[in-house]
Amino acid sequence: MTSSLLRSPAAPRAGLRPTLLRRGPVIPAYALTVLVALFIMAADNRSFWARAGAIFDNPVSVMQFGAALFALTLFLLSAFGPGRLQKPVLVFLLMLSAVTSYYMDSLGVMIDRDMIQNAMTTTFNESRHLITPGFLLHVALFGLLPSLAVLWLRVTPRRFLRRLLGWGGMVLASLALFAGLILSDFKTFSAVLREHKELVGSYQPGAPLGGAVRYAKMMLKSRDVTVAPLGADAVKGPRLAAAKKPVLTVLVVGETARAQNFGLNGYARDTTPELAARGVMAFRDVESCGTATAVSMPCMFSTLGREGYSYDKGIRQENLLDVLHHAGVAVEWWDNNTGDKGLAARIGKARSMDEPGDPAFCGSGECTDGIFLAALGEAVAGMTEDTVLVLHQIGSHGPAYHLRYPPEFERFTPACQTAEFAECSVEEIRNAYDNTILYTDHVLASAIDLLAAQDRVIPALLYISDHGESLGEDGLYLHGAPRFMAPETQTRVPMVLWLSEAYRRSFGVDPDCVAARGKGLSHDNLFPSVLGLMDITTSARREDRDLFAPCHIEAS
Template structure:
């Protein structure tokens, strides 16, 4: 006779305390767990369904039956004999975790969100493990999982269990399809127009995302990096300058365009950038809604519609093309990593520093870059590009992104538990992060401008935006098809001092006029190459925001 695996016997022995222990059939336990998951872990699914079906309660109820049948199919399919209890416990714990973030923050746990989780750091993740999260998982995940091990099960023989499992799976599938077939046209239209509804089903949606993520990683585990822009060379303007270029590309974090003072926000959150006469691009769309997707897309030659994870890691990027053109390129990190963008250049990490002035609260604010940049500017002898990856406005612990004495807007939320703060307190804390980014960028500009030994320029663009409670959504990472503009509209500015513009034959007034037109992350790759006068076949003139603003181009137009 086969022994039960340890993951079944140990929990069962621990829970064998004196008293009555109910005896259930495997089917009854599956039904109870599936019912509990639908009732306790799918609040967002039910509320979205109520809105989508617009009072057609019978239609919503039948759709709910289909979702229950899908959950039961999942429960029965994963949990056969000795696997049943561990599988049910896992599904309960998974549903408790994912439902908390969906129900409280509106976060969808899809493939991209799982990729974000897989590439995050302990520092970032700890702000999401709050006391309320722990209580929720304990009450709705751990306790029910222990109950699964506590009850007794009345089993039959092996073939009887196989038959019962197959019958349960078959009937669940039939119930799922049958419920949808009662009005297939209506349900098909609902699913086509409201994909957020299926994305809210726990635990089916996150499991599907996990499978997609695992498949994506398997497909790309041995991928070879294709060369890009090996023909890159310095153009006539760049070749003629008598000083090394020092260009800084600041990859912002979680800054949304709506709260940027330069874009007309009611609060003046960007006074320092305004005072320095930067060129503002007021209508910029991001490539994604989360760093794991948007950041590598920003530096790739592929636009949002073409970009994929495999293309991102399977092709060289902007940093490589600049290297081929003869630039020294470095990536400076104060966030969750470079997402493989900087695999072939020098990387300097600030996240491990403990400088009291900048890292007093266990995490470094972005001012940590300034001393290093000052030293670098004094030592540059070759054309150089430095990419600064900010911590910026990363939530939910917004209050850690600026010095305590830099809270211009009060009262500001002082906890990562956003539900404990009012909307005004959250917005105040977030606006303080934008204001500090404005101050940081102003310091970068002043530092570059003060050096007579280099020809300086700066580009800033945030990777994605942020929801601050609008329509019940917080943070970021919503699937692009359903993401609000708060997550997809980002600030972007360019600082081009007169001496740089003159050397590169650029017309700053023309660039300012271009800033009033729509742009996107698709432009960044080509614009950076154009700004620094790098000639290569991979640079597309149609996507280069500087191409129409060169004096030689303007003179041809005037003629």
């Protein structure tokens, strides 16, 4: 009796729960697809609408082209989401559009094939700074909440044949609408698409989906690759062979340093005081191969040049490190970034500097580039053979610029102290970035001092960045812009050369001649110039691109 009295009130309370909260209203399948397509075009394409408004001469063309892409969105949602797949496809594309639109709208970053390649080859430490509170809020509002609404709503049940016919009708109707709208003013739209590729590059979810397809095709094409030998005829030249001590070239591959913010290049701020005091050669006019590490770094170590480089061609041919190895030079790769991108795969000497990580330089869980210095001193002290040592920096990699330098190098203030750029002014972001350049200056100068102070090897140091960085110019931040639209802030990089007195004497190099050749350079010059710096003779070396080829003073 007591048990029945205690249970009886529960039954009516359960029965009073509103039906809508449990299951949601019922709507036709096509209506759900149309609603999601409208939401994506309205909520996730702010950058697209802004660019369309700036490109087209009249609002009618804007709306007509926008309607065409709405029809294309409808086609994508319908074609890949028949029957039971409808809701999973809608949720996936809602979440995808929310993620990509955040980076497009807030940072101006296009998610194309190269950007997807960057994402696939990055590390947790690098990518975690992009997951900010602003990003999470954006994805929750524009991805998670509408996805929950999709799951909550119920679709009108239909028999298989009617469902199939309805799906086919939606696919054909949306495709026909897209084609009709484009063809109605084909001359205008085709011209815009040819001249303004960034317009379609800002369209969500089409741009990231297209980039993913192109990335997948690129990776499938590059499976089971046979690497062709390069420079197998490489030998040490007479100057290197005659050197009385081991010759060491330290090749520092910078990260995200742009030429415009290097004091040596005429920047208004003195961001490179230590290098200036050491009389280095600074090359001001240097162009990068790409705008992101995944493209630039393999390209600069290849002999293909920017015009001839592609991912597929690059991985099918040996690179600079292999040629040096063929010549009998010891080659090592030290990394404080996202790895060697396969460049050191065959030399067998790659070292990650953050494992286990010196607490003096790795207090934040990531290591600053000062971690290289003690290891460099130890390596030089025991060096017995001609060596090229590659140091791959973390440098100025954003958005967490404030983690790239110790507190004592925060000389440009106030500096942005977060990876959430929305919380900082453009000036604060620039201050933090300039502090990273100041610290790179210190690391390079300290390495030069270390090399100059020892008497065991004949040293030289060459520094070149992989790509530049946007700091808010024209609404762009970070890097990785498609090459066709990349600003010079992402494609102009610093390049610095230091030659010890011992090197100049042993190799008979005229530094004034080398400095005079510093115009119109690019990453294409790196491959032959490192071979020239080390005096490596090989058919793979193009002397017309070698900075050192015409600059040797013959002994009398």
